[in-house]
Amino acid sequence: xxxxxxxxxxxxxxxxxxxxxxxxxxxxxxxxxxxxxxxxxxxxxxxxxxxxxxxxxxxxxxxxxxxxxxxxxxxxxxxxxxxxxxxxxxxxxxxxxxxxxxxxxxxxxxxxxxxxxxxxxxxxxxxxxxxxxxxxxxxxxxxxxxxxxxxxxxxxxxxxxxxxxxxxxxxxxxxxxxxxxxxxxxxxxxxxxxxxxxxxxxxxxxxxxxxxxxxxxxxxxxxxxxxxxxxxxxxxxxxxxxxxxxxxxxxxxxxxxxxxxxxxxxxxxxxxxxxxxxxxxxxxxxxxxxxxxxxxxxx
Amino acid sequence: xxxxxxxxxxxxxxxxxxxxxxxxxxxxxxxxxxxxxxxxxxxxxxxxxxxxxxxxxxxxxxxxxxxxxxxxxxxxxxxxxxxxxxxxxxxxxxxxxxxxxxxxxxxxxxxxxxxxxxxxxxxxxxxxxxxxxxxxxxxxxxxxxxxxxxxxxxxxxxxxxxxxxxxxxxxxxxxxxxxxxxxxxxxxxxxxxxxxxxxxxxxxxxxxxxxxxxxxxxxxxxxxxxxxxxxxxxxxxxxxxxxxxxxxxxxxxxxxxxxxxxxxxxxxxxxxxxxxxxxxxxxxxxxxxxxxxxxxxxxxxxxxxxxxxxxxxxxxxxxxx
Numbered sequence: 145x146x147x148x149x150x151x152x153x154x155x156x157x158x159x160x161x162x163x164x165x166x167x168x169x170x171x172x173x174x175x176x177x178x179x180x181x182x183x184x185x186x187x188x189x190x191x192x193x194x195x196x197x198x199x200x201x202x203x204x205x206x207x208x209x210x211x212x213x214x215x216x217x218x219x220x221x222x223x224x225x226x227x228x229x230x231x232x233x234x235x236x237x238x239x240x241x242x243x244x245x246x247x248x249x250x251x252x253x254x255x256x257x258x259x260x261x262x263x264x265x266x267x268x269x270x271x272x273x274x275x276x277x278x279x280x281x282x283x284x285x286x287x288x289x290x291x292x293x294x295x296x297x298x299x300x301x302x303x304x305x306x307x308x309x310x311x312x313x314x315x316x317x318x319x320x321x322x323x324x325x326x327x328x329x330x331x332x333x334x335x336x337x338x339x340x341x342x343x344x345x346x347x348x349x350x351x352x353x354x355x356x357x358x359x360x361x362x363x364x365x366x367x368x369x370x371x372x373x374x375x376x377x378x379x380x381x382x383x384x385x386x387x388x389x390x391x392x393x394x395x396x397x398x399x400x401x402x403x404x405x406x407x408x409x410x411x412x413x414x415x416x417x418x419x420x421x422x423x424x425x426x427x428x429x430x431x432x433x434x435x436x437x438x439x440x441x442x443x
Numbered sequence: 444x445x446x447x448x449x450x451x452x453x454x455x456x457x458x459x460x461x462x463x464x465x466x467x468x469x470x471x472x473x474x475x476x477x478x479x480x481x482x483x484x485x486x487x488x489x490x491x492x493x494x495x496x497x498x499x500x501x502x503x504x505x506x507x508x509x510x511x512x513x514x515x516x517x518x519x520x521x522x523x524x525x526x527x528x529x530x531x532x533x534x535x536x537x538x539x540x541x542x543x544x545x546x547x548x549x550x551x552x553x554x555x556x557x558x559x560x561x562x563x564x565x566x567x568x569x570x571x572x573x574x575x576x577x578x579x580x581x582x583x584x585x586x587x588x589x590x591x592x593x594x595x596x597x598x599x600x601x602x603x604x605x606x607x608x609x610x611x612x613x614x615x616x617x618x619x620x621x622x623x624x625x626x627x628x629x630x631x632x633x634x635x636x637x638x639x640x641x642x643x644x645x646x647x648x649x650x651x652x653x654x655x656x657x658x659x660x661x662x663x664x665x666x667x668x669x670x671x672x673x674x675x676x677x678x679x680x681x682x683x684x685x686x687x688x689x690x691x692x693x694x695x696x697x698x699x700x701x702x703x704x705x706x707x708x709x710x711x712x713x714x715x716x717x718x719x720x721x722x723x724x725x726x727x728x729x730x731x732x733x734x735x736x737x738x739x740x741x742x743x744x745x746x747x748x749x750x751x752x753x754x755x756x757x758x759x760x761x762x763x764x
Contacts (some may be wrong), residue, residue: 163666174557175576177634181591183581188594199605247484250477252600257470261479272745275737278498278718279726281490281512301487332476361584361634364699367724370509375582380586387702389589407600423581428577436642 182418189213189412196407212412222413224375225382226271232378233296239300241348247301247310249336252317263310270303276368283369292376294369297358305351308438312347313340350435353428360421383417386410408432482526497700502735509704515731522735532736535719539740542628542701543693546554550632551689557683561641561671589703593618594629618704621711628704647681648674653721684755691751694744716740 146225183203188196192207200206216222251263271278279298288294317340320420325335341348363380377385387410471478484496485605498645502522504515541552557577564570578659581586597618604614617627651674659669714722724733 164563167560168569170575171557171560171564171569174637175573178576178579178638181595185591185594196600199600199608202602202606208490243487246480250474250481253474253477256474256477257467262485266484266488269488271748272496272741273492274495274498275734276720277493277730277734277737278495278501279499280725281498281730282495297487298491301484301491305493306484328601329461331734333479334475335481346653357582361582361586362699363584363586364702367702368721378753380584383586383590386701388586388593406593410590411594414587414594418587425579426575429575430576432582433642440643440646 149374160195166185177359185411185414188408189415191408193408213416215409216412216416219293220377222382222386222416223372224353225377225379226416228292229378229379232292233405234357235292236300236359237352237355239296240302241352243301244309244351248313249308249340250270251306252310252313253332266306267303270307279370287403289369290371290373290376295359295366295376295378299362299365302355302438305354307434309344309347309351312344312438316347346431347436349439350431350438352427353431354435357428357443359423377418383413387413467648482702483706490618499734499738501731504731506731506734511535523739526735526739527730530720531714535714535736539715540693542625542697542715543695545625546697547686548634549629549688550636550640551686553637555644555678557637558641559674561645563666563670563675574638574641577641579638580635581639585699585703588631588635588700592627592704596627616708618706619708621709624704624709625712629645631703631704632700633740642676642679643685644761647678651677651679656764668723681757686754687758692744692749694740694747696740 147199182201184201187203187205188201190205190208191201192209194212195201195206247266247282251259251266253259256262272280281300283294288297321339325339330338360381363378363384364379366378367384370378370381373407400417460634498512501512501515503517503519505518505521506512506515510516529683560575561570564573593601598604598614598616598619601617603617606613615623655673656669659673664672679713694716696715698715698717698721701713701715701718705718717740720733720737720740723729723736
């Protein structure tokens with residue numbers, strides 16, 4: 145017994161452990177599987193058409209050129225879609241946060257009469273919903289089809305984010321702090337504004353990112369609600385028509401003689417739509433991880 | 444005044460029976476600010492979540508645009524009888540279950556394996572770089588993932604096929620053949636979720652009492668023995684809870700994922716329930732039929748979630764609801 149223990153410690157001390165190497169190797173392969181597809185797309189987007197048509201581009205651009213990007217920035221409809229996405233995401237996140245805070249704070253106060261019933265009303269939509277068609281008809285009846293509001297209002301309230309915010313407020317704000325504020329003569333508005341919100345900045349950052357990234361990436365509702373008014377297509381939907389369905393061609397200038405290989409343009413479109421997320425990704429990752437943990441903990 | 448209300452709060456906490464007699468007006472007067480705050484989110488929930496639920500009556504009506512929502516005739520379960528007889532319906536139900544169950548089988552285990560491996564790595568920097576890369580797919584939209592998938596796996600010009608051909612093999616229609624499409628769909632699912640899924644397991648592993656590892660080391664347990672006899676039993680409850688939660692979702696749609704990966708050549712597995720709802724309702728304008736199908740899915744989905752919750756509670760878990 146002791147001998148094996150001793151042997152084990154001895155083997156620990158050895159500098160080279162084959163399992164350590166294999167484990168690291170497996171992890172590196174998995175990570176590369178996540179990274180390399182994007183490296184390829186980026187390489188393709190910077191390559192010359194001839195090399196791409198000849199299937200010669202792998203993980204490094206061949207015949208470096210930024211021609212495809214020039215075309216994207218000359219295409220007013222793509223830039224317009226980008227602009228729509230930015231505006232929608234900003235308004236959606238702002239509204240989503242206001243709704244979440246306005247619901248989470250009262251529901252996290254134990255003194256609120258009818259708290260349980262109200263919480264059930266707010267969270268029941270997590271488990272049951274009217275579904276695609278009734279929601280579509282509602283948007284239609286409200287006259288919001290083909291308007292920017294159909295992308296902002298319907299999903300702005302999220303039961304899931306409310307639950308996260310509510311449990312964060314319940315756990316992180318000490319009751320004694322709130323009580324002393326009340327003794328000092330502060331009302332609920334005042335307590336929310338001056339005590340609760342400044343103390344919950346991290347969770348607010350997390351939820352704002354949940355709202356923003358979720359809105360930026362979603363396209364299902366836009367696919368349903370933005371039909372006629374093509375100017376209002378958010379970037380993801382534009383990309384769907386452009387790249388996936390390929391039903392729509394790029395707006396090329398009439399004077400342009402050489403037509404680019406669509407593969408290169410597609411690749412550069414993907415990069416164009418991915419870069420905004422990639423730019424903020426290193427900074428937002430940790431907030432997302434925290435959010436996942438909070439979402440896993442129930443009240 | 445404020446002090447009074449605070450003390451009143453304490454009193455009533457001790458004597459709840461007296462509270463009833465005070466009437467609801469008292470609470471409104473005391474906490475009117477809280478109720479005022481709730482007004483805005485409540486109106487959003489009522490308009491955008493509950494109002495559509497009334498639209499579900501369409502499933503029991505023969506919807507005619509001319510007659511309108513309320514004027515259309517009641518037909519009982521006629522619409523359901525109608526859709527149950529459609530061949531597309533059986534296909535959509537089969538595909539929804541098939542895609543989700545296979546997804547569960549393949550996508551569920553990978554995060555556990557990766558979390559166990561990441562836990563074995565001592566270097567924090569190595570771990571962090573790997574995690575950053577592994578989480579990346581989760582932040583991108585299904586449109587981007589679909590586009591990247593076609594850039595890589597396309598038959599004519601996909602990079603993987605180019606590599607296969609360069610190595611002397613023949614091109615494989617990864618996404619343009621029904622069976623291959625299904626395999627690619629599942630593989631992309633594993634790729635998408637393998638990193639992100641580790642977060643909860645890593646948190647669970649970090650909560651394991653270090654004394655257990657020490658005791659195991661003293662008893663002569665090696666790396667794999669410790670993993671098998673200490674780590675895995677310690678995170679067993681997390682695994683079971685997540686498994687049950689996922690079982691409750693096997694009727695869910697994953698519309699965006701299917702829609703971004705589908706193409707005209709592969710229609711065998713791409714008709715899932717939400718896709719069919721979209722086709723019947725929004726593309727063809729048959730609202731009654733599409734609503735009935737959506738209701739069918741929602742009811743079974745709710746039943747599955749409640750069942751999953753029951754099972755979790757039976758197993759001594761907290762439950763999901």
